[in-house]
Amino acid sequence: MSALRLAGVTAGYDGGTVLHDVHLDCPEGTVTCMIGPNGAGKSTVLRVITGLLGADAGRVTLGGTDLGALPPEGVLRAGVAMVPQSQALFPHMTVRENVLMGGYLIRRDRALVKARYAAVADLIPIVAARAGDPAGNLSGGQRRMVEVARCLMLEPRVLLFDEPSVGLDPRSLAAVTGLIERLHADGRTLLLVEQNVRLGLRLATHAVVMESGRVLMHGPAEEIAGHPQIADLYLGGRAAVPAGQASEAAERRDDG
Protein backbone atom coordinates (compact mmCIF):
# COMPACT_ATOMS: atom_id res chain seq x y z
CA MET A 1 0.00 0.00 0.00
CA SER A 2 1.26 3.44 -0.82
CA ALA A 3 1.82 5.66 2.20
CA LEU A 4 3.18 8.81 0.67
CA ARG A 5 2.63 9.77 -2.93
CA LEU A 6 3.49 12.77 -5.11
CA ALA A 7 1.77 13.00 -8.45
CA GLY A 8 2.75 15.56 -11.06
CA VAL A 9 4.14 18.03 -8.54
CA THR A 10 5.44 21.29 -9.89
CA ALA A 11 6.85 23.80 -7.42
CA GLY A 12 9.41 26.54 -7.02
CA TYR A 13 10.45 29.74 -5.34
CA ASP A 14 10.19 33.37 -6.38
CA GLY A 15 13.21 32.76 -8.56
CA GLY A 16 11.35 30.26 -10.75
CA THR A 17 10.12 26.71 -11.03
CA VAL A 18 12.40 24.14 -9.43
CA LEU A 19 10.38 20.91 -9.55
CA HIS A 20 8.84 19.77 -12.82
CA ASP A 21 6.11 17.14 -12.81
CA VAL A 22 7.58 15.07 -9.98
CA HIS A 23 6.11 11.63 -9.29
CA LEU A 24 7.10 9.74 -6.17
CA ASP A 25 5.70 6.74 -4.43
CA CYS A 26 6.77 5.58 -0.99
CA PRO A 27 5.00 2.35 -0.05
CA GLU A 28 4.13 1.84 3.62
CA GLY A 29 7.06 0.58 5.66
CA THR A 30 9.72 1.17 3.02
CA VAL A 31 12.86 3.29 3.03
CA THR A 32 13.23 5.41 -0.06
CA CYS A 33 16.52 7.11 -0.78
CA MET A 34 16.56 10.16 -2.99
CA ILE A 35 19.84 10.92 -4.73
CA GLY A 36 20.96 13.49 -7.24
CA PRO A 37 23.44 16.32 -7.63
CA ASN A 38 23.36 19.51 -5.56
CA GLY A 39 20.54 21.75 -6.62
CA ALA A 40 18.55 18.90 -8.16
CA GLY A 41 15.57 19.83 -5.99
CA LYS A 42 15.72 17.04 -3.39
CA SER A 43 15.28 19.34 -0.40
CA THR A 44 12.55 21.15 -2.28
CA VAL A 45 10.63 17.87 -2.63
CA LEU A 46 10.79 17.41 1.14
CA ARG A 47 9.71 21.00 1.71
CA VAL A 48 6.67 20.51 -0.52
CA ILE A 49 5.70 17.34 1.35
CA THR A 50 5.87 19.12 4.74
CA GLY A 51 3.76 21.97 3.44
CA LEU A 52 6.49 24.51 4.13
CA LEU A 53 6.46 25.21 0.39
CA GLY A 54 3.23 25.15 -1.59
CA ALA A 55 3.04 23.18 -4.84
CA ASP A 56 1.96 25.05 -7.97
CA ALA A 57 0.47 21.92 -9.48
CA GLY A 58 0.05 18.26 -8.66
CA ARG A 59 -0.99 16.33 -5.58
CA VAL A 60 0.71 15.16 -2.40
CA THR A 61 -1.21 12.46 -0.57
CA LEU A 62 -0.70 10.39 2.56
CA GLY A 63 -2.82 7.26 2.49
CA GLY A 64 -5.85 8.90 0.97
CA THR A 65 -5.45 12.31 2.62
CA ASP A 66 -4.58 15.29 0.45
CA LEU A 67 -1.63 16.91 2.21
CA GLY A 68 -1.46 19.75 -0.28
CA ALA A 69 -4.54 21.33 1.26
CA LEU A 70 -3.01 21.36 4.75
CA PRO A 71 -0.80 23.94 6.48
CA PRO A 72 2.54 22.62 7.84
CA GLU A 73 0.88 22.00 11.20
CA GLY A 74 -1.78 19.87 9.52
CA VAL A 75 0.82 17.80 7.69
CA LEU A 76 2.53 17.14 11.02
CA ARG A 77 -0.76 16.09 12.57
CA ALA A 78 -1.40 13.81 9.62
CA GLY A 79 1.81 11.98 10.52
CA VAL A 80 4.70 13.39 8.47
CA ALA A 81 7.74 14.83 10.27
CA MET A 82 11.07 16.06 8.93
CA VAL A 83 14.65 16.17 10.14
CA PRO A 84 16.00 18.99 7.98
CA GLN A 85 19.39 19.50 6.44
CA SER A 86 20.48 22.41 8.61
CA GLN A 87 20.26 23.17 12.31
CA ALA A 88 16.73 22.53 13.49
CA LEU A 89 17.16 22.72 17.26
CA PHE A 90 16.68 25.62 19.67
CA PRO A 91 20.26 26.22 20.79
CA HIS A 92 19.52 27.98 24.10
CA MET A 93 16.92 25.47 25.22
CA THR A 94 17.89 22.30 27.00
CA VAL A 95 17.85 18.96 25.24
CA ARG A 96 14.79 18.05 27.27
CA GLU A 97 12.94 21.22 26.28
CA ASN A 98 13.91 20.66 22.66
CA VAL A 99 12.50 17.15 22.64
CA LEU A 100 9.37 18.27 24.49
CA MET A 101 8.80 20.94 21.83
CA GLY A 102 8.38 18.03 19.43
CA GLY A 103 5.14 17.38 21.32
CA TYR A 104 3.86 20.93 20.80
CA LEU A 105 0.83 19.68 18.83
CA ILE A 106 -0.17 17.19 21.55
CA ARG A 107 0.51 19.66 24.38
CA ARG A 108 -3.05 19.50 25.71
CA ASP A 109 -2.54 15.84 26.64
CA ARG A 110 0.07 16.06 29.40
CA ALA A 111 0.11 12.35 30.13
CA LEU A 112 0.69 11.55 26.47
CA VAL A 113 3.55 14.06 26.24
CA LYS A 114 5.13 12.50 29.31
CA ALA A 115 4.75 8.95 28.05
CA ARG A 116 6.12 9.80 24.62
CA TYR A 117 9.08 11.61 26.17
CA ALA A 118 9.88 8.58 28.28
CA ALA A 119 9.68 6.31 25.25
CA VAL A 120 11.87 8.58 23.13
CA ALA A 121 14.45 8.99 25.90
CA ASP A 122 14.50 5.21 26.16
CA LEU A 123 15.14 4.77 22.45
CA ILE A 124 17.71 7.58 22.11
CA PRO A 125 20.08 7.56 25.10
CA ILE A 126 21.57 11.02 24.48
CA VAL A 127 18.20 12.54 25.42
CA ALA A 128 18.43 11.30 29.00
CA ALA A 129 22.21 11.62 29.21
CA ARG A 130 22.27 15.31 28.25
CA ALA A 131 18.72 16.31 29.24
CA GLY A 132 19.77 19.45 31.10
CA ASP A 133 22.37 20.76 28.64
CA PRO A 134 21.62 23.50 26.12
CA ALA A 135 21.23 21.90 22.70
CA GLY A 136 23.76 24.38 21.34
CA ASN A 137 26.48 22.63 23.35
CA LEU A 138 26.05 19.27 21.64
CA SER A 139 28.21 17.92 18.85
CA GLY A 140 26.78 17.64 15.34
CA GLY A 141 26.03 13.95 15.74
CA GLN A 142 24.35 14.43 19.09
CA ARG A 143 22.24 17.22 17.68
CA ARG A 144 21.11 15.00 14.84
CA MET A 145 19.97 12.37 17.35
CA VAL A 146 18.06 14.98 19.35
CA GLU A 147 16.43 16.22 16.14
CA VAL A 148 15.20 12.72 15.43
CA ALA A 149 14.07 12.34 19.03
CA ARG A 150 12.07 15.54 18.71
CA CYS A 151 10.35 14.23 15.57
CA LEU A 152 9.42 10.99 17.28
CA MET A 153 7.34 12.82 19.91
CA LEU A 154 4.47 12.79 17.41
CA GLU A 155 5.04 9.14 16.44
CA PRO A 156 4.96 10.05 12.76
CA ARG A 157 4.01 7.47 10.15
CA VAL A 158 6.40 9.02 7.68
CA LEU A 159 9.83 10.47 8.50
CA LEU A 160 11.73 12.66 6.08
CA PHE A 161 15.50 12.95 6.51
CA ASP A 162 17.48 15.56 4.61
CA GLU A 163 21.08 14.40 4.38
CA PRO A 164 21.28 12.77 7.80
CA SER A 165 24.93 11.75 7.41
CA VAL A 166 26.35 15.17 6.59
CA GLY A 167 29.13 16.31 8.88
CA LEU A 168 29.03 13.32 11.20
CA ASP A 169 32.08 11.52 12.57
CA PRO A 170 32.06 7.73 12.05
CA ARG A 171 30.65 6.96 15.48
CA SER A 172 27.78 9.42 15.22
CA LEU A 173 27.15 8.18 11.72
CA ALA A 174 26.84 4.62 13.01
CA ALA A 175 24.39 5.80 15.67
CA VAL A 176 22.25 7.70 13.17
CA THR A 177 22.34 4.81 10.71
CA GLY A 178 21.38 2.37 13.43
CA LEU A 179 18.48 4.59 14.38
CA ILE A 180 17.25 4.74 10.78
CA GLU A 181 17.41 0.96 10.58
CA ARG A 182 15.54 0.71 13.83
CA LEU A 183 12.79 3.07 12.62
CA HIS A 184 12.47 0.99 9.47
CA ALA A 185 12.24 -2.21 11.51
CA ASP A 186 9.46 -0.56 13.53
CA GLY A 187 7.48 -0.29 10.33
CA ARG A 188 7.74 3.44 9.70
CA THR A 189 7.93 4.83 6.22
CA LEU A 190 11.15 6.75 5.57
CA LEU A 191 12.20 9.07 2.80
CA LEU A 192 15.81 10.16 2.93
CA VAL A 193 17.96 12.40 0.85
CA GLU A 194 21.55 11.24 1.00
CA GLN A 195 24.78 12.53 -0.50
CA ASN A 196 26.58 9.41 0.63
CA VAL A 197 24.92 7.36 -2.09
CA ARG A 198 26.49 4.08 -1.09
CA LEU A 199 25.22 4.44 2.46
CA GLY A 200 21.83 5.68 1.33
CA LEU A 201 21.27 2.82 -1.06
CA ARG A 202 22.37 0.31 1.57
CA LEU A 203 19.77 1.64 4.03
CA ALA A 204 17.03 1.92 1.43
CA THR A 205 14.58 -0.47 -0.09
CA HIS A 206 13.73 1.93 -2.89
CA ALA A 207 15.58 4.71 -4.66
CA VAL A 208 14.79 7.79 -6.68
CA VAL A 209 17.29 9.66 -8.82
CA MET A 210 16.65 13.35 -9.37
CA GLU A 211 18.24 15.80 -11.71
CA SER A 212 17.29 19.39 -12.51
CA GLY A 213 14.01 19.09 -10.69
CA ARG A 214 12.90 15.94 -12.49
CA VAL A 215 12.77 12.31 -11.48
CA LEU A 216 15.29 10.58 -13.71
CA MET A 217 14.87 7.05 -12.40
CA HIS A 218 13.11 5.19 -9.66
CA GLY A 219 12.94 1.58 -8.54
CA PRO A 220 14.13 -0.91 -5.96
CA ALA A 221 17.39 0.17 -4.34
CA GLU A 222 19.48 -2.75 -5.65
CA GLU A 223 18.25 -2.11 -9.14
CA ILE A 224 19.26 1.54 -9.02
CA ALA A 225 22.57 0.69 -7.35
CA GLY A 226 23.25 -1.78 -10.14
CA HIS A 227 22.36 0.62 -12.92
CA PRO A 228 25.49 1.40 -14.94
CA GLN A 229 24.75 5.11 -15.16
CA ILE A 230 24.33 5.38 -11.38
CA ALA A 231 27.46 3.38 -10.73
CA ASP A 232 29.18 5.78 -13.07
CA LEU A 233 28.01 8.97 -11.53
CA TYR A 234 27.76 8.13 -7.86
CA LEU A 235 29.45 4.89 -6.97
CA GLY A 236 33.01 5.38 -7.99
CA GLY A 237 33.08 5.86 -11.74
CA ARG A 238 32.83 2.44 -13.33
CA ALA A 239 33.45 4.05 -16.72
CA ALA A 240 36.75 5.47 -15.58
CA VAL A 241 37.85 2.09 -14.30
CA PRO A 242 38.03 -1.05 -16.47
CA ALA A 243 35.23 -3.49 -15.71
CA GLY A 244 36.08 -5.88 -12.89
CA GLN A 245 38.11 -3.31 -11.01
CA ALA A 246 35.09 -1.14 -10.39
CA SER A 247 33.85 -2.89 -7.30
CA GLU A 248 37.37 -3.03 -5.95
CA ALA A 249 37.82 0.70 -6.45
CA ALA A 250 34.55 1.28 -4.71
CA GLU A 251 35.63 -0.90 -1.80
CA ARG A 252 38.76 1.15 -1.35
CA ARG A 253 36.73 4.30 -1.36
CA ASP A 254 34.63 2.84 1.43
CA ASP A 255 37.68 2.25 3.55
CA GLY A 256 38.87 5.83 3.08
Next chain:
Amino acid sequence: MQFLQAVIIGLLIGGVYALMASGLTLIFGVLRVINIAHGALLVLAATMTWLLWRETGVDPILAAVATTPVMLGLGWLIHRGVITRLPQGSPAMTVLATFGLALIIEGVLNVTVGNIFRSATPDYFAQSFRVGGLALPKPHVYGFAAAVVVLGGLYLVLTRTWTGRAIRATAQNPAGAALVGVSGAGTAALAFAIGTATTGVGGSVLSVLYPFYPASHYDWIARLLGIIVLGGLGSLPGALVGAVVLGLAETLTATYGSLQWSTLVFYIVIMVVLLVRPQGLFGTRLREDALA
Protein backbone atom coordinates in the same frame (compact mmCIF):
# COMPACT_ATOMS: atom_id res chain seq x y z
CA MET B 1 26.92 55.19 53.29
CA GLN B 2 26.53 57.60 50.42
CA PHE B 3 28.01 54.94 48.15
CA LEU B 4 25.64 52.25 49.39
CA GLN B 5 22.70 54.59 48.98
CA ALA B 6 23.74 55.37 45.40
CA VAL B 7 24.20 51.69 44.57
CA ILE B 8 20.80 50.71 45.96
CA ILE B 9 19.02 53.50 44.15
CA GLY B 10 20.95 52.58 41.02
CA LEU B 11 19.69 49.02 41.32
CA LEU B 12 16.10 50.17 41.88
CA ILE B 13 16.28 52.38 38.80
CA GLY B 14 17.97 49.56 36.89
CA GLY B 15 15.03 47.31 37.66
CA VAL B 16 12.63 49.90 36.29
CA TYR B 17 14.76 50.30 33.15
CA ALA B 18 14.77 46.53 32.74
CA LEU B 19 10.98 46.52 32.87
CA MET B 20 10.83 49.20 30.18
CA ALA B 21 13.41 47.47 27.96
CA SER B 22 12.02 43.93 28.33
CA GLY B 23 9.25 44.34 25.78
CA LEU B 24 11.57 45.98 23.27
CA THR B 25 14.08 43.14 23.43
CA LEU B 26 11.37 40.44 23.43
CA ILE B 27 9.88 41.90 20.26
CA PHE B 28 13.28 42.11 18.61
CA GLY B 29 14.10 38.56 19.62
CA VAL B 30 11.02 37.06 18.01
CA LEU B 31 10.28 39.41 15.10
CA ARG B 32 13.69 40.98 14.41
CA VAL B 33 11.85 44.28 14.54
CA ILE B 34 13.33 47.24 16.41
CA ASN B 35 10.20 48.99 17.58
CA ILE B 36 11.22 52.64 17.68
CA ALA B 37 7.68 53.42 18.89
CA HIS B 38 8.33 51.59 22.17
CA GLY B 39 9.30 54.85 23.90
CA ALA B 40 6.20 56.59 22.57
CA LEU B 41 4.04 53.71 23.78
CA LEU B 42 5.56 54.12 27.24
CA VAL B 43 4.76 57.83 27.20
CA LEU B 44 1.25 57.06 25.94
CA ALA B 45 0.72 54.60 28.81
CA ALA B 46 2.17 57.14 31.25
CA THR B 47 -0.28 59.75 29.96
CA MET B 48 -3.24 57.38 30.34
CA THR B 49 -2.05 56.57 33.85
CA TRP B 50 -1.77 60.26 34.69
CA LEU B 51 -5.30 60.90 33.44
CA LEU B 52 -6.68 57.97 35.43
CA TRP B 53 -4.87 59.15 38.54
CA ARG B 54 -6.07 62.73 38.17
CA GLU B 55 -9.68 61.79 37.36
CA THR B 56 -10.20 58.95 39.84
CA GLY B 57 -7.40 59.33 42.37
CA VAL B 58 -6.39 55.70 41.82
CA ASP B 59 -2.79 54.86 42.67
CA PRO B 60 -0.80 55.44 39.45
CA ILE B 61 1.20 52.22 39.72
CA LEU B 62 -1.93 50.16 40.40
CA ALA B 63 -3.54 51.87 37.40
CA ALA B 64 -1.41 49.53 35.29
CA VAL B 65 -4.08 46.90 35.89
CA ALA B 66 -6.28 48.99 33.60
CA THR B 67 -3.68 50.26 31.11
CA THR B 68 -1.93 46.93 30.50
CA PRO B 69 -4.86 45.27 28.69
CA VAL B 70 -5.25 48.42 26.60
CA MET B 71 -1.58 48.32 25.61
CA LEU B 72 -1.86 44.59 24.91
CA GLY B 73 -4.69 45.23 22.48
CA LEU B 74 -2.92 48.20 20.95
CA GLY B 75 0.18 46.05 20.43
CA TRP B 76 -1.88 43.43 18.67
CA LEU B 77 -3.43 46.10 16.45
CA ILE B 78 -0.07 47.66 15.60
CA HIS B 79 1.30 44.26 14.68
CA ARG B 80 -1.72 43.45 12.57
CA GLY B 81 -2.08 46.86 10.98
CA VAL B 82 1.54 47.94 10.51
CA ILE B 83 4.19 45.28 11.13
CA THR B 84 2.66 42.48 9.07
CA ARG B 85 2.20 44.84 6.15
CA LEU B 86 5.88 45.71 5.91
CA PRO B 87 8.05 43.86 3.41
CA GLN B 88 9.70 40.87 5.08
CA GLY B 89 13.34 41.22 5.93
CA SER B 90 13.65 44.96 5.57
CA PRO B 91 15.08 46.47 8.77
CA ALA B 92 15.11 49.91 7.16
CA MET B 93 11.37 49.74 6.54
CA THR B 94 10.51 48.55 10.04
CA VAL B 95 12.65 51.24 11.65
CA LEU B 96 11.10 53.88 9.42
CA ALA B 97 7.55 52.65 9.97
CA THR B 98 7.85 52.36 13.76
CA PHE B 99 9.54 55.77 13.89
CA GLY B 100 6.56 57.11 11.98
CA LEU B 101 4.31 55.46 14.51
CA ALA B 102 6.21 57.15 17.33
CA LEU B 103 5.67 60.52 15.65
CA ILE B 104 1.97 59.80 15.24
CA ILE B 105 1.60 58.90 18.93
CA GLU B 106 3.54 62.02 19.88
CA GLY B 107 1.35 64.14 17.61
CA VAL B 108 -1.88 62.67 18.94
CA LEU B 109 -0.73 63.33 22.52
CA ASN B 110 0.24 66.88 21.64
CA VAL B 111 -3.19 67.56 20.18
CA THR B 112 -5.25 65.80 22.85
CA VAL B 113 -3.52 66.49 26.15
CA GLY B 114 -1.13 69.24 25.18
CA ASN B 115 2.58 69.72 25.06
CA ILE B 116 3.31 70.20 28.76
CA PHE B 117 5.32 68.42 31.43
CA ARG B 118 3.31 66.11 33.66
CA SER B 119 4.03 63.90 36.60
CA ALA B 120 1.73 61.77 38.72
CA THR B 121 2.26 62.79 42.35
CA PRO B 122 0.51 60.39 44.73
CA ASP B 123 0.90 61.17 48.45
CA TYR B 124 4.01 58.96 48.79
CA PHE B 125 5.62 60.86 45.92
CA ALA B 126 8.18 62.64 48.09
CA GLN B 127 8.39 60.07 50.90
CA SER B 128 11.16 57.62 51.64
CA PHE B 129 11.60 54.38 53.49
CA ARG B 130 14.24 54.73 56.17
CA VAL B 131 16.31 51.59 56.42
CA GLY B 132 19.34 51.87 58.67
CA GLY B 133 20.86 55.15 57.62
CA LEU B 134 19.50 54.84 54.09
CA ALA B 135 16.64 56.77 52.56
CA LEU B 136 14.92 54.81 49.81
CA PRO B 137 12.37 56.88 47.91
CA LYS B 138 8.99 55.13 47.98
CA PRO B 139 8.23 55.68 44.27
CA HIS B 140 11.48 53.95 43.37
CA VAL B 141 10.78 51.03 45.71
CA TYR B 142 7.23 50.60 44.39
CA GLY B 143 8.39 50.95 40.80
CA PHE B 144 11.04 48.33 41.40
CA ALA B 145 8.47 46.01 42.97
CA ALA B 146 6.22 46.40 39.92
CA ALA B 147 9.19 45.61 37.69
CA VAL B 148 9.97 42.46 39.66
CA VAL B 149 6.36 41.32 39.35
CA VAL B 150 6.26 41.88 35.58
CA LEU B 151 9.71 40.47 34.83
CA GLY B 152 9.08 37.50 37.11
CA GLY B 153 5.76 36.87 35.41
CA LEU B 154 7.36 37.16 31.99
CA TYR B 155 10.06 34.71 33.04
CA LEU B 156 7.48 32.20 34.26
CA VAL B 157 5.40 32.52 31.11
CA LEU B 158 8.45 32.11 28.88
CA THR B 159 9.85 29.09 30.70
CA ARG B 160 6.84 27.28 32.13
CA THR B 161 4.12 27.54 29.51
CA TRP B 162 3.81 26.09 26.03
CA THR B 163 3.07 29.56 24.69
CA GLY B 164 6.27 30.86 26.24
CA ARG B 165 8.32 27.96 24.92
CA ALA B 166 6.85 28.56 21.47
CA ILE B 167 7.93 32.22 21.72
CA ARG B 168 11.47 31.31 22.76
CA ALA B 169 11.67 28.59 20.13
CA THR B 170 10.62 31.03 17.42
CA ALA B 171 13.19 33.56 18.60
CA GLN B 172 15.98 30.97 18.57
CA ASN B 173 15.14 29.17 15.34
CA PRO B 174 12.02 30.14 13.37
CA ALA B 175 12.49 27.32 10.83
CA GLY B 176 12.87 24.79 13.64
CA ALA B 177 9.75 26.12 15.34
CA ALA B 178 7.75 25.71 12.14
CA LEU B 179 8.90 22.08 11.96
CA VAL B 180 7.27 21.24 15.28
CA GLY B 181 4.02 22.97 14.33
CA VAL B 182 4.45 26.39 15.94
CA SER B 183 2.72 29.04 13.85
CA GLY B 184 5.24 31.76 13.12
CA ALA B 185 2.60 34.38 12.42
CA GLY B 186 0.63 33.62 15.59
CA THR B 187 3.72 33.64 17.76
CA ALA B 188 4.91 36.92 16.28
CA ALA B 189 1.55 38.57 16.97
CA LEU B 190 1.56 37.27 20.53
CA ALA B 191 5.14 38.36 21.22
CA PHE B 192 4.46 41.83 19.84
CA ALA B 193 1.30 42.16 21.92
CA ILE B 194 2.99 40.94 25.12
CA GLY B 195 6.04 43.11 24.47
CA THR B 196 3.77 46.13 24.05
CA ALA B 197 1.70 45.20 27.10
CA THR B 198 4.80 45.65 29.29
CA THR B 199 4.60 49.38 28.49
CA GLY B 200 1.40 49.44 30.57
CA VAL B 201 3.28 48.88 33.81
CA GLY B 202 6.38 50.61 32.44
CA GLY B 203 4.34 53.74 31.68
CA SER B 204 2.70 53.69 35.10
CA VAL B 205 6.05 53.65 36.84
CA LEU B 206 7.38 56.28 34.45
CA SER B 207 4.52 58.63 35.28
CA VAL B 208 5.51 58.65 38.95
CA LEU B 209 9.30 58.54 38.68
CA TYR B 210 9.91 60.93 35.80
CA PRO B 211 8.21 64.08 34.57
CA PHE B 212 7.19 63.51 30.95
CA TYR B 213 5.69 65.26 27.95
CA PRO B 214 4.76 63.93 24.49
CA ALA B 215 8.26 64.30 23.02
CA SER B 216 9.92 62.53 25.99
CA HIS B 217 9.87 59.36 23.95
CA TYR B 218 13.11 60.36 22.20
CA ASP B 219 14.99 60.23 25.51
CA TRP B 220 13.41 56.94 26.41
CA ILE B 221 13.97 55.09 23.17
CA ALA B 222 17.60 56.26 23.18
CA ARG B 223 18.14 54.84 26.64
CA LEU B 224 16.25 51.63 25.96
CA LEU B 225 18.11 51.00 22.72
CA GLY B 226 21.36 51.57 24.59
CA ILE B 227 20.31 49.00 27.16
CA ILE B 228 19.36 46.27 24.73
CA VAL B 229 22.37 46.87 22.50
CA LEU B 230 24.61 46.62 25.56
CA GLY B 231 22.91 43.45 26.77
CA GLY B 232 22.65 41.84 23.36
CA LEU B 233 19.68 42.40 21.07
CA GLY B 234 16.88 39.97 21.81
CA SER B 235 18.26 38.75 25.12
CA LEU B 236 16.10 39.25 28.23
CA PRO B 237 18.90 38.53 30.73
CA GLY B 238 21.00 40.90 28.64
CA ALA B 239 18.38 43.63 28.97
CA LEU B 240 18.37 43.09 32.72
CA VAL B 241 22.13 43.49 33.00
CA GLY B 242 22.21 46.41 30.56
CA ALA B 243 19.49 48.14 32.56
CA VAL B 244 21.29 47.68 35.86
CA VAL B 245 24.53 48.98 34.34
CA LEU B 246 22.68 52.08 33.14
CA GLY B 247 20.97 52.57 36.50
CA LEU B 248 24.25 52.28 38.38
CA ALA B 249 26.21 54.40 35.90
CA GLU B 250 23.65 57.19 36.13
CA THR B 251 23.29 57.20 39.90
CA LEU B 252 26.97 56.86 40.68
CA THR B 253 27.94 59.56 38.19
CA ALA B 254 25.23 61.86 39.52
CA THR B 255 26.38 61.24 43.09
CA TYR B 256 30.10 61.66 42.58
CA GLY B 257 30.29 63.71 39.42
CA SER B 258 27.53 65.73 37.91
CA LEU B 259 24.07 65.02 36.56
CA GLN B 260 25.12 66.18 33.10
CA TRP B 261 27.66 63.40 32.84
CA SER B 262 25.42 60.62 34.07
CA THR B 263 23.99 59.39 30.77
CA LEU B 264 27.18 60.09 28.87
CA VAL B 265 29.05 57.65 31.10
CA PHE B 266 26.57 54.94 30.13
CA TYR B 267 27.12 55.52 26.43
CA ILE B 268 30.86 55.38 26.98
CA VAL B 269 30.35 51.99 28.69
CA ILE B 270 28.32 50.81 25.69
CA MET B 271 31.00 51.86 23.24
CA VAL B 272 33.75 50.15 25.20
CA VAL B 273 31.72 46.93 25.55
CA LEU B 274 30.79 46.88 21.88
CA LEU B 275 34.41 47.30 20.87
CA VAL B 276 35.19 44.11 22.80
CA ARG B 277 31.95 42.22 22.22
CA PRO B 278 30.10 43.55 19.15
CA GLN B 279 27.20 41.20 19.89
CA GLY B 280 26.63 42.79 23.31
CA LEU B 281 27.08 41.14 26.69
CA PHE B 282 24.59 38.31 26.24
CA GLY B 283 24.01 38.34 22.51
CA THR B 284 24.87 35.46 20.29
CA ARG B 285 26.99 36.73 17.45
CA LEU B 286 24.85 38.92 15.25
CA ARG B 287 24.85 37.28 11.85
CA GLU B 288 24.37 39.23 8.66
CA ASP B 289 20.88 37.77 8.40
CA ALA B 290 19.92 38.38 12.02
CA LEU B 291 18.21 41.62 11.10
CA ALA B 292 16.61 40.21 8.00
